Amino acid sequence: MITIYDIAKELKISPSTVSRTFSNPGLVSEKTRSRVLKQAEEMGYQVNLVASQLRNRTSNIIALVSLQGTWSWFTDDVANGVQDVARENGYEIVVLNANKEHQESITICEKMRFAGIIVAATELGRDTVYLNDVIPSVYVNRIIEDQYRILPDDVHGVGQGMDYLREMGHTRIGFINGPESSMHSEIRYDTFVKKMQEFQFPVKPDWIKRGDWLAETAYGRMLEILNCREYPTAMLVANDQMCMGVYRAVQERGLQIGKDISVIGYDNVDYGKWVAPALTTISFPLYEMGCQACKMLLAQIKGISHPKEVIVRGELLKRDSVMKV
Amino acid sequence: MITIYDIAKELKISPSTVSRTFSNPGLVSEKTRSRVLKQAEEMGYQVNLVASQLRNRTSNIIALVSLQGTWSWFTDDVANGVQDVARENGYEIVVLNANKEHQESITICEKMRFAGIIVAATELGRDTVYLNDVIPSVYVNRIIEDQYRILPDDVHGVGQGMDYLREMGHTRIGFINGPESSMHSEIRYDTFVKKMQEFQFPVKPDWIKRGDWLAETAYGRMLEILNCREYPTAMLVANDQMCMGVYRAVQERGLQIGKDISVIGYDNVDYGKWVAPALTTISFPLYEMGCQACKMLLAQIKGISHPKEVIVRGELLKRDSVMKV
DNA sequence: CAAGTTATTGAAATCGATTGCAAAAAAGGA
DNA sequence: TCCTTTTTTGCAATCGATTTCAATAACTTG
Numbered sequence: 025m026i027t028i029y030d031i032a033k034e035l036k037i038s039p040s041t042v043s044r045t046f047s048n049p050g051l052v053s054e055k056t057r058s059r060v061l062k063q064a065e066e067m068g069y070q071v072n073l074v075a076s077q078l079r080n081r082t083s084n085i086i087a088l089v090s091l092q093g094t095w096s097w098f099t100d101d102v103a104n105g106v107q108d109v110a111r112e113n114g115y116e117i118v119v120l121n122a123n124k125e126h127q128e129s130i131t132i133c134e135k136m137r138f139a140g141i142i143v144a145a146t147e148l149g150r151d152t153v154y155l156n157d158v159i160p161s162v163y164v165n166r167i168i169e170d171q172y173r174i175l176p177d178d179v180h181g182v183g184q185g186m187d188y189l190r191e192m193g194h195t196r197i198g199f200i201n202g203p204e205s206s207m208h209s210e211i212r213y214d215t216f217v218k219k220m221q222e223f224q225f226p227v228k229p230d231w232i233k234r235g236d237w238l239a240e241t242a243y244g245r246m247l248e249i250l251n252c253r254e255y256p257t258a259m260l261v262a263n264d265q266m267c268m269g270v271y272r273a274v275q276e277r278g279l280q281i282g283k284d285i286s287v288i289g290y291d292n293v294d295y296g297k298w299v300a301p302a303l304t305t306i307s308f309p310l311y312e313m314g315c316q317a318c319k320m321l322l323a324q325i326k327g328i329s330h331p332k333e334v335i336v337r338g339e340l341l342k343r344d345s346v347m348k349v
Numbered sequence: 350m351i352t353i354y355d356i357a358k359e360l361k362i363s364p365s366t367v368s369r370t371f372s373n374p375g376l377v378s379e380k381t382r383s384r385v386l387k388q389a390e391e392m393g394y395q396v397n398l399v400a401s402q403l404r405n406r407t408s409n410i411i412a413l414v415s416l417q418g419t420w421s422w423f424t425d426d427v428a429n430g431v432q433d434v435a436r437e438n439g440y441e442i443v444v445l446n447a448n449k450e451h452q453e454s455i456t457i458c459e460k461m462r463f464a465g466i467i468v469a470a471t472e473l474g475r476d477t478v479y480l481n482d483v484i485p486s487v488y489v490n491r492i493i494e495d496q497y498r499i500l501p502d503d504v505h506g507v508g509q510g511m512d513y514l515r516e517m518g519h520t521r522i523g524f525i526n527g528p529e530s531s532m533h534s535e536i537r538y539d540t541f542v543k544k545m546q547e548f549q550f551p552v553k554p555d556w557i558k559r560g561d562w563l564a565e566t567a568y569g570r571m572l573e574i575l576n577c578r579e580y581p582t583a584m585l586v587a588n589d590q591m592c593m594g595v596y597r598a599v600q601e602r603g604l605q606i607g608k609d610i611s612v613i614g615y616d617n618v619d620y621g622k623w624v625a626p627a628l629t630t631i632s633f634p635l636y637e638m639g640c641q642a643c644k645m646l647l648a649q650i651k652g653i654s655h656p657k658e659v660i661v662r663g664e665l666l667k668r669d670s671v672m673k674v
Numbered sequence: 675c676a677a678g679t680t681a682t683t684g685a686a687a688t689c690g691a692t693t694g695c696a697a698a699a700a701a702g703g704a
Numbered sequence: 705t706c707c708t709t710t711t712t713t714g715c716a717a718t719c720g721a722t723t724t725c726a727a728t729a730a731c732t733t734g
Contacts, residue, residue: 025406025483027690038714043691053712070483073460074408075690078399078719081350085457087443100425107446116457118412118443121432132410132441135398158350158395239623268623275625295620298564298593300600352720363684368721378682400720403689675734682729692718700711 026069035063046071077137086110086321087133088119088314091145091153091166097293098310102144102164105314113322115139127154134158140321142314160324162317167207170332172324174317177337178211181306182260184340185288186219188304189258193349194286195223198231198249198256200242200266209234212262212290231256235266243269250277257286257349264289264296264305267345271299286346292338301344309338351394360388371396402462411435411646412458413444416470416478416491422618423635427469427489430639438647440464452479459483465646467639485649487642492532495657497649499642502662503536506631507585509665510613511544513629514583518674519611520548523556523574523581525567525591534559537587537615556581560591568594575602582611582674589614589621589630592670596624611671617663626669634663 028042044051045060077083088106090099110117122129133141144164155161163173199216202209220227230252233245261267267289274281282301289305296303316334323330353367369376370385402408413431415424435442447454455478458466465485480486488498524541527534545552555577558570586592592614599606607626614630621628641659648655
């Protein structure tokens with residue numbers, strides 16, 4: 025492995041000068057600098073950031089830790105947001121995946137003294153995670169007391185969806201929720217009910233089901249709803265993946281999505297555009313949340329004061345799964 | 350930031366002893382060890398891996414660099430494979446994303462002296478990337494001279510699909526290919542034609558189209574095919590995403606996928622299970638490729654000899670988009 | 675109990691880059 | 705030319721953990 029000492033020896037100059045050539049070129053004469061650069065190029069020198077970081081006590085790497093058991097669309101979009109902001113500010117990002125047994129992924133970020141950690145969590149992910157305040161951190165989509173966090177505005181999102189259904193003339197609306205443990209489930213459900221009451225639409229318990237974010241379960245729940253003597257003209261579904269189950273159930277019954285039954289999802293997963301009919305959905309503003317998270321983290325790193333909570337709004341994406349009644 | 354010196358001073362012992370407590374506890378007496386552990390816990394000590402790595406000249410972090418412009422299913426699945434093997438061997442993985450201008454992502458892995466780099470590339474990603482042989486590396490899904498690599502067995506995959514279509518009685522088969530620049534396109538196309546000839550099925554140029562991996566374009570191409578006086582009973586499509594375009598085109602014409610026209614995709618993206626009818630597809634063995642890539646990298650890291658190329662087979666996943674004629 | 679072993683500890687060097695300080699070299703001015 | 709100012713350089717200490725070597729402490733055992 026080539027070091028500045030190797031280059032220095034070769035050129036019969038001091039390592040200090042070689043170092044300065046890279047870290048503070050203004051302090052080195054034009055002549056020496058070009059000799060060093062040439063020699064370094066020739067020997068295939070790459071600065072050792074490990075040494076450099078030890079000396080400087082700083083890193084320009086931000087870690088994004090996903091609490092999913094596995095990699096997924098969720099982390100992807102957040103990552104894109106974090107990355108764009110990070111790079112604008114001269115930072116690189118690395119993504120780690122902390123599954124059930126892997127507290128390790130978090131700890132290693134701290135031990136590596138990365139510049140900061142952004143923890144991104146859907147609710148399918150692990151419950152808890154231990155930070156030691158060794159480096160700055162921000163949570164995306166999770167509320168932990170006293171910790172910096174970015175949250176989506178579910179109230180606004182569901183509100184948008186409900187307003188739209190009403191505009192389209194729907195009054196008989198069903199709802200498939202996420203699991204009980206979820207903060208989103210609660211908020212989305214509450215907002216759904218509140219809106220129904222506000223509009224003075226009938227809230228039918230038979231049309232309100234609990235799911236678990238997964239298509240398979242939602243498929244069963246939707247069949248139950250379709251077995252009711254009369255069924256709703258529209259379904260609000262707490263995430264897109266469950267909509268795939270709903271689509272299947274509806275189509276198996278010989279009914280048409282968008283015609284017999286309108287559907288609004290939540291999340292805006294990429295394949296929603298490609299199913300037929302294209303899924304109308306409320307976007308989970310992941311990219312924007314990633315951006316905000318990174319800004320929040322950078323503020324901490326630079327010691328600038330910043331509010332501890334930021335709430336980001338998604339928007340309703342009107343496609344083909346909802347039509348006027 | 351707490352260091353071993355802080356702990357040492359507090360306990361009035363030498364830093365060496367503190368260090369040994371963590372890195373080689375057998376060399377420290379039971380009594381001292383527990384005192385150190387307690388003190389460290391109390392002070393919130395976390396070893397500084399930067400210092401440790403500098404001294405040891407080793408890292409236990411493997412980097413997976415994606416050459417996609419953005420995060421995607423491709424990298425996800427490869428990452429899961431790499432991760433499982435890595436963790437079995439005491440390594441952690443971090444994922445980086447190299448977009449067009451970001452040679453930087455690769456370089457930073459080298460500068461950080463990570464244990465090794467796995468470069469994963471679909472063909473939507475950037476063309477070239479420069480490694481400096483500072484650390485071991487493996488390419489996934491890309492052929493670079495003299496470099497270690499993992500490739501999928503496209504010949505086997507397409508063969509499986511074609512055998513199945515023939516079994517199901519199809520003889521009139523169309524094909525939508527990927528873009529010209531792609532190694533997969535070439536192989537898949539060649540294999541398709543070879544199989545057609547082998548089976549003595551008619552190869553109709555009108556039924557063979559070039560796509561660009563994207564649904565939108567495939568939608569247009571499929572419409573062209575459907576405009577022919579007679580159209581095929583089955584389509585082999587070079588990736589799943591394009592199948593979504595095919596589905597839409599077919600359905601818009603009032604025809605039914607699986608009934609009027611059978612479709613086989615390639616890749617096994619996750620939503621293929623949830624579209625209606627569920628998509629029959631040939632899997633791109635990403636997870637397995639990730640595992641193999643990691644094994645290959647570990648072999649290099651440990652200095653064990655290993656073949657420079659490994660080819661991994663996918664399999665045909667029979668679902669509902671193909672039926673007997 | 676003394677000599678020989680073994681278990682524990684500490685001092686000091688090391689990994690590779692950075693930087694304050696001082697020396698040397700170059701440039702400028704009279 | 706000689707002195708002052710500015711540029712370039714080199715020396716040596718530093719970041720925090722590890723490890724070799726030597727010293728000391730704690731056991732064994734005849």
